[in-house]
Amino acid sequence: QKEVEQDPGPLSVPEGAIVSLNCTYSNSAFQYFMWYRQYSRKGPELLMYTYSSGNKEDGRFTAQVDKSSKYISLFIRDSQPSDSATYLCAMTHNAGNMLTFGGGTRLMVKP
Amino acid sequence: EPEVTQTPSHQVTQMGQEVILRCVPISNHLYFYWYRQILGQKVEFLVSFYNNEISEKSEIFDDQFSVERPDGSNFTLKIRSTKLEDSAMYFCASSDSSGGTDTQYFGPGTRLTVL
Numbered sequence: 323q324k325e326v327e328q329d330p331g332p333l334s335v336p337e338g339a340i341v342s343l344n345c346t347y348s349n350s351a352f353q354y355f356m357w358y359r360q361y362s363r364k365g366p367e368l369l370m371y372t373y374s375s376g377n378k379e380d381g382r383f384t385a386q387v388d389k390s391s392k393y394i395s396l397f398i399r400d401s402q403p404s405d406s407a408t409y410l411c412a413m414t415h416n417a418g419n420m421l422t423f424g425g426g427t428r429l430m431v432k433p
Numbered sequence: 434e435p436e437v438t439q440t441p442s443h444q445v446t447q448m449g450q451e452v453i454l455r456c457v458p459i460s461n462h463l464y465f466y467w468y469r470q471i472l473g474q475k476v477e478f479l480v481s482f483y484n485n486e487i488s489e490k491s492e493i494f495d496d497q498f499s500v501e502r503p504d505g506s507n508f509t510l511k512i513r514s515t516k517l518e519d520s521a522m523y524f525c526a527s528s529d530s531s532g533g534t535d536t537q538y539f540g541p542g543t544r545l546t547v548l
Contacts, residue, residue, distance in 0.1 A: 356536070365437075365524050365539040366476065410476065420466070420478035420489055421537060 325349055328411055328424030337433050341398040345411035345424045348392065352413040352422070355387050357396045360408045360426065369409075370396065401431045435459045437540035439525050445546045446515055454510045454543045456525030465508045466526040466537060467500065469493070476524065482508065515547045 328345045335341055343357075354373055358366035370385040372378045372394075378385045386395040394413075398405055408426040438457045446452050458465050467479040480490040482500055499511045508527075512519055522544050526537040 358539070363522070363542075363544070365541045368536055368538060371536045412476075420481055420491070421468075421476075422478070423476040425475050 326411065326413065326422050326424040329427055330425055332428040332430055334430045334432060335401055337401060337403060337431055339401050339431070341401050341405070341429060341431075343396040343398075343409050343411075343427050343429070345394050346392055347394075347413060347422075349415075349422075350389075350392065351415045353416065354414045355385070355394050356412045356421070357383075357385055358410040358412060359405075360410055362408075366410055366412075398429075401429075403431050403433050405429060406431050437525055437527055437538055439523075439540040439543050441543060442541065443544045443546070445548065448517055448547055449514050452512050452515055452545065454512075454523050454525075454545070456508045456510075456540055457506050458508055458525065458527030459538060460506070462527035462529050462538075464488075464528045464537075465500075465502070466528075467510045468524045468526060468539075469521040470524065470542075471521045479510070512545075515545075517547050520545055520547045 326345055326347045357370040359369050360366045370383055372385045372387050375387050375389045382399045384397040408428045410426045411424040412421040414421050440455045444452055465482045468476050469479055470476045478491050480494045480500055481488045497513045501509050522542040524542045525540045528537045
């Protein structure tokens, strides 16, 4: 079983739709969870960072962590064509430690 | 806004040659990392560096790889004798990681092509 699993997509939605992106993980030692956005041939750009179970909101983005189910989500409201990118989940055991990434979900938002 | 920078953006080398990839982390950050991403694959951890020594490394980071912080601003990754399978995007990242947080900020990457 892979440590972090993420549906590769592509996920195609119309502009204005609510997008739900998800990752599951197997290692209960993961404590810190991040979502990155990556445009083609660019570096990952940090979007959201969460530590505890529950929801965290930042503008159009909401990150959700359910440690009991080992499941994290990123919701994007009012999606825009500029949101078209690959979304990577990443997690780590402790601050200062290596990140383990999911494979990324490619999102396409059509005008 | 402070950012991680990397040079060069693209490096082409012959198999067996040595390459050095350079990074300038965010200035007040204490932890430094190298990751790589082979085309179409996951971002993979290579090594982390704190307090002038390696704190963690993956199986990928074998004797052909080394890291160095030669001065107060640069952080380098050296590959001694490149192989075809070293062709990938190499990302440098840095984090503050004080107070129990861990937000790693990534540079734009160096695309390494080994011929």
